[in-house]
Amino acid sequence: MSRRALRRLRGEQRGQEPLGPGALQFVLHDEDDAEEEGPKRGPGGRHPRGTGKEGVCVNNRFELINIEDLEEGPVLNGERPDGLLPGAVVSGNKRRSQSGGADRKKAGEVADRAAPPEQSNISGKLRKKKKKQKNKKNTTGEILENGLEDIDRILERIEDSSGFNRPGPPPLSSKKHVLYVEHRHLNPDTELKRYFGARAVLGEQRPRQRQRVYPKCTWLTTPKSTWPRYTKPGLSMRLLESKKGLSSFAFEHSEEYQQTQHKFLAAVESMEPNNIVVLLQTSPYHVDSLLQLSDACRFQEDQEMARDLVERALYSMECAFHPLFSLTSGTCRLDYRRPENRSFYLALYKQMSFLEKRGCPRTALEFCKLILSLEPDEDPLCMLLLIDHLALRARNYEYLIRLFQEWEAHRNLSQLPNFAFSVPLAYFLLSQQADLPEQELSSAREQASVLIRQALTMFPGVLLPLLEYCSVRPDAAVATHRFFGPEAEISQPPALSQLVSLYLGRSHFLWKEPATMSWLEENVREVLQAVDSGDPAVAACESRRKMLYQRAPRNIHRHVVLSEVKEAVAALPPDVTTQSVMGFDPLPPLDTIYSYVRPERLSPVSHGNTIALFFRSLLPNYTMEGERLEDGGAGGPNHNQGLNRLMLAVRDMMANFHFHDVEAAREDNLEGDGEW
Numbered sequence: 001m002s003r004r005a006l007r008r009l010r011g012e013q014r015g016q017e018p019l020g021p022g023a024l025q026f027v028l029h030d031e032d033d034a035e036e037e038g039p040k041r042g043p044g045g046r047h048p049r050g051t052g053k054e055g056v057c058v059n060n061r062f063e064l065i066n067i068e069d070l071e072e073g074p075v076l077n078g079e080r081p082d083g084l085l086p087g088a089v090v091s092g093n094k095r096r097s098q099s100g101g102a103d104r105k106k107a108g109e110v111a112d113r114a115a116p117p118e119q120s121n122i123s124g125k126l127r128k129k130k131k132k133q134k135n136k137k138n139t140t141g142e143i144l145e146n147g148l149e150d151i152d153r154i155l156e157r158i159e160d161s162s163g164f165n166r167p168g169p170p171p172l173s174s175k176k177h178v179l180y181v182e183h184r185h186l187n188p189d190t191e192l193k194r195y196f197g198a199r200a201v202l203g204e205q206r207p208r209q210r211q212r213v214y215p216k217c218t219w220l221t222t223p224k225s226t227w228p229r230y231t232k233p234g235l236s237m238r239l240l241e242s243k244k245g246l247s248s249f250a251f252e253h254s255e256e257y258q259q260t261q262h263k264f265l266a267a268v269e270s271m272e273p274n275n276i277v278v279l280l281q282t283s284p285y286h287v288d289s290l291l292q293l294s295d296a297c298r299f300q301e302d303q304e305m306a307r308d309l310v311e312r313a314l315y316s317m318e319c320a321f322h323p324l325f326s327l328t329s330g331t332c333r334l335d336y337r338r339p340e341n342r343s344f345y346l347a348l349y350k351q352m353s354f355l356e357k358r359g360c361p362r363t364a365l366e367f368c369k370l371i372l373s374l375e376p377d378e379d380p381l382c383m384l385l386l387i388d389h390l391a392l393r394a395r396n397y398e399y400l401i402r403l404f405q406e407w408e409a410h411r412n413l414s415q416l417p418n419f420a421f422s423v424p425l426a427y428f429l430l431s432q433q434a435d436l437p438e439q440e441l442s443s444a445r446e447q448a449s450v451l452i453r454q455a456l457t458m459f460p461g462v463l464l465p466l467l468e469y470c471s472v473r474p475d476a477a478v479a480t481h482r483f484f485g486p487e488a489e490i491s492q493p494p495a496l497s498q499l500v501s502l503y504l505g506r507s508h509f510l511w512k513e514p515a516t517m518s519w520l521e522e523n524v525r526e527v528l529q530a531v532d533s534g535d536p537a538v539a540a541c542e543s544r545r546k547m548l549y550q551r552a553p554r555n556i557h558r559h560v561v562l563s564e565v566k567e568a569v570a571a572l573p574p575d576v577t578t579q580s581v582m583g584f585d586p587l588p589p590l591d592t593i594y595s596y597v598r599p600e601r602l603s604p605v606s607h608g609n610t611i612a613l614f615f616r617s618l619l620p621n622y623t624m625e626g627e628r629l630e631d632g633g634a635g636g637p638n639h640n641q642g643l644n645r646l647m648l649a650v651r652d653m654m655a656n657f658h659f660h661d662v663e664a665a666r667e668d669n670l671e672g673d674g675e676w
Helices: 003-010 067-072 101-114 117-148 151-162 188-196 198-202 255-269 273-282 287-299 303-318 339-358 361-374 387-393 397-411 417-431 438-458 460-469 486-491 494-511 514-532 536-548 554-563 566-570 610-618 639-655 662-671
Strands: 235-243 246-253 332-334
Touching: 188 198, 188 361, 246 255, 246 339, 255 273, 255 287, 273 287, 287 303, 287 339, 303 339, 332 339, 332 361, 339 361, 361 387, 387 397, 387 417, 387 494, 397 417, 417 438, 417 494, 417 514, 438 460, 438 514, 438 536, 460 486, 460 494, 494 514, 494 554, 494 566, 514 536, 554 566
Parallel strands: 246 332
Antiparallel strands: 235 246
16 A cells, blocks of 8 residues: 555654654854855855765755655645744854744845756756656556555455454456446447557547537447537437336427428338438438438448448437436336337447447447347347347357356247357357366366257257358268258248248358367267157257247347348248338337327328329329318319329320430440440
């Protein structure tokens, strides 16, 4: 510990250390003519020191002031705590017996005569420099000492010396919730700096002379100077209820935001992205418009613009957070059944996907935990099908194992193929690390073997497709066996086939290591021996497969749609693929809670005739006057105006027809240079 902390423990004050006899001895001369002659100077204008004499020869009044004393004890009203006055300085050639203001005045005059102004300035600068260096050394020393010996260790030593031991508190990491989110891991630059260094990451970020002032600091995104100036779009958040340590929140739309939302829905129905662009010019921070336009940019291979739009949406929603809403505690809930909350879920998911593609799996894992913590019981986006993959990519094997151990009892994670195979793989990869004790390595290897055998017994249809993905030719005994053969993949239920396709399409490359394949081969042989010997666990797993995986719930279908894994999307049931799926709200819940309803538009089937419906199919913008809400009244539609609009629509359609001249195109090709 530092000297300052020890003094506080002892109850001592600064500057109250007793001075021993002879601590300061002054050499005084009794010559009467010393005052007339003045102080003698040595070469260079300095006073000669008395060598060979007892005590300290004081020639400069500043030599009596010790730097350590200045740091240890403060000066209050010109008096030291130990009673030593800074003005009571005795010169080297004269005895001073007077006190009070005259004594201090004469001492100052003697000091002024003794040291020229240049020398006093230089000495003052040197003292300041030495004082700064000593302060730096003291602060660093105190930090190191406090880091090595803190209060907890001192208390442990006191308890040990008193003769009784109490179990200490568990470490801080074990107290955190399994869905606890760390702020520093939400920034992808933190992970990129660890991979490539700060210079490579921040090299292109030049300091700007004039930066825009944004209203608040955010954790999910970093505001950019290229974004439009932020104005509140009418989005807010309110607290619904708080009970049992959980707080339920919900986003709210103002009347202005509701009107913008209605315009957005009309722009989506027009199937024209330019209409959304026009809407964003007037409402640059409308969340659903930003997400929908981000999908359009992504389909056009403009990944940078797509990611920028998602970050703008996240920034808009984070600025609307309630003061009590916390991203990291894991105790704040957002009900997915409310349409206003779904935008936040989808924005987080899209940002997580961009981070994974960017090569930041650790940051993507934090976003995945954040989405799962918003509604862990229902899990509307089914993040449990993805969190194991991100944990393995981030090499955070301990977290995946801890999640499996804590949630297996009440969530049955082993019944999901991704957890059934990812957890033993995490144990095996953990056993390959050389910085762990030998006992832990052997225990992890044994646990990995036990779990992978259970997974192969429960899901035998995973093995051959996995080997095919990894470009590994299976052994003839395995390929032709009735348990692992093609019959195993064909006989599994459709819902299970969808989960297997999703896992293999996403995580198959994690099994390509030679050491992993050899370990998998050993356990496959053990499972074959158990099957041939008639192990009852094999029949129990087969009956469980037929009973459990009858139909996948809606949140799994929603996750497959968002994941865009081709193999899993192809395995979706027909009732999902035939209905329209909107990018801003894929497969909404059937029990949606609406806070406001969009004004209904009159159906064209009830009002329009056959010709009007035909032209409506050709021209989506064509509407009859009677079908408008503002013109709909008791008098019915005006047929003359409707006929005029119909004729104008026909003229517009004929004007847009362009005929391609095939002969002219052939002549142009003949005149060319012949290159294709």
